[in-house]
Amino acid sequence: xxxxxxxxxxxxxxxxxxxxxxxxxxxxxxxxxIVDAALPARMGLRAQLASLLHEVPVHELVFGVEDCLFLAxxxxxxxxxxxxxAAAQQGDLLAPLLxxxxxxxxxxxxxxxxxxxxMRKVLEWRLTCCVSPQAFDALRMLLFGGASTASSVVxxxxxxxATGQQxxxxxxxxxxxxxxxxxAAAALxxxxxxxxxxxxxxxxxxxxxVSTVLVAFPPASSALEQVPLAVLVAVAAGAAxxxxxxxxxxxxxxxxxxxxxxxxxx
Numbered sequence: 001x002x003x004x005x006x007x008x009x010x011x012x013x014x015x016x017x018x019x020x021x022x023x024x025x026x027x028x029x030x031x032x033x034i035v036d037a038a039l040p041a042r043m044g045l046r047a048q049l050a051s052l053l054h055e056v057p058v059h060e061l062v063f064g065v066e067d068c069l070f071l072a073x074x075x076x077x078x079x080x081x082x083x084x085x086a087a088a089q090q091g092d093l094l095a096p097l098l099x100x101x102x103x104x105x106x107x108x109x110x111x112x113x114x115x116x117x118x119m120r121k122v123l124e125w126r127l128t129c130c131v132s133p134q135a136f137d138a139l140r141m142l143l144f145g146g147a148s149t150a151s152s153v154v155x156x157x158x159x160x161x162a163t164g165q166q167x168x169x170x171x172x173x174x175x176x177x178x179x180x181x182x183x184a185a186a187a188l189x190x191x192x193x194x195x196x197x198x199x200x201x202x203x204x205x206x207x208x209x210v211s212t213v214l215v216a217f218p219p220a221s222s223a224l225e226q227v228p229l230a231v232l233v234a235v236a237a238g239a240a241x242x243x244x245x246x247x248x249x250x251x252x253x254x255x256x257x258x259x260x261x262x263x264x265x266x
Contacts, residue, residue: 058143061136061139061140061143064117065112065113065116065117068109068113068116069109069112071112072105072108072109073105075104075108076101076104076105076108076151079104080101080104080151080158083097083100083101083155083159084155084159084162085162087159088163091163091166092218092222092225093215093221094159094163094167094172095167095172095175095214095224095225096211096214096215096221097159098159098172098175099175099176099179099214099224100179100207100211100214100215102148102152102155102175102176102177102180103148103152103179103182103183103184103207104151105144105147105151105152106144106145106147106183106184107183107187107207109147109148110144110187110200111201111204113140114200118197141184141243141247145243148184149180152177152179152180153173153176155176156169156172156173156175156176157169160172168229170229174229174232174233174236175227175232177236178232178236178239181235182236182239183203183207185239185240185242185243185246186203186206186207186239187200187203188243188246190202190203
């Protein structure tokens with residue numbers, strides 16, 4: 001209380017210590033200090049993910065769905081091997097096969113896990129975890145996305161080697177990444193806006209249709225081979241931006257994201 005007139009009034013009344021009462025600005029500063037000390041500091045996406053990975057080990061992320069992931073790996077390998085052999089015998093199938101097979105592991109893992117958890121009705125169990133269901137799904141997004149990226153790179157290298165290293169390796173890697181990232185982003189967008197119990201099956205069905213057209217029709221395959229490297233890089237970057245945006249929404253703003261923001265990998 002810094003006003004001398006007010007101080008004299010309080011002194012005249014005889015209220016002890018009234019002149020030492022804090023001003024409004026001092027009270028606001030004290031409240032801000034108390035709030036800053038009580039509330040945790042706002043964490044960025046990287047720090048939040050590191051904290052979540054510390055709280056939820058990898059074995060808990062795959063708890064109960066190990067068989068789905070194993071089946072997805074085996075099925076992907078059984079598709080990749082014939083694809084490499086077909087590209088070695090018919091070189092014009094290189095680009096469409098790589099485009100079609102790059103998201104395969106991600107699609108199989110997400111669909112199988114989602115189907116099993118829906119059949120077993122384990123959402124109530126997930127609500128008892130130390131992290132929110134949205135954050136749990138975001139960690140699975142990282143796990144599935146990382147494994148699928150590695151498998152896409154391996155597939156691109158195998159196809160490049162099987163076809164005599166005639167195509168540009170950088171172009172093939174860009175095609176694989178753009179295909180995978182575009183599928184993952186499209187799956188998340190579909191899950192956000194689509195309605196219905198089987199909405200999670202729309203992205204793989206659409207991708208299978210597009211892949212069939214590319215493989216079965218030579219004009220479509222030739223058009224894919226003519227796509228410039230810059231376009232593939234732009235598509236991959238844009239899809240990755242959408243993917244990371246959904247990841248950020250799930251981790252940093254789980255209420256805004258809602259329960260539908262990551263259902264494609266539930």
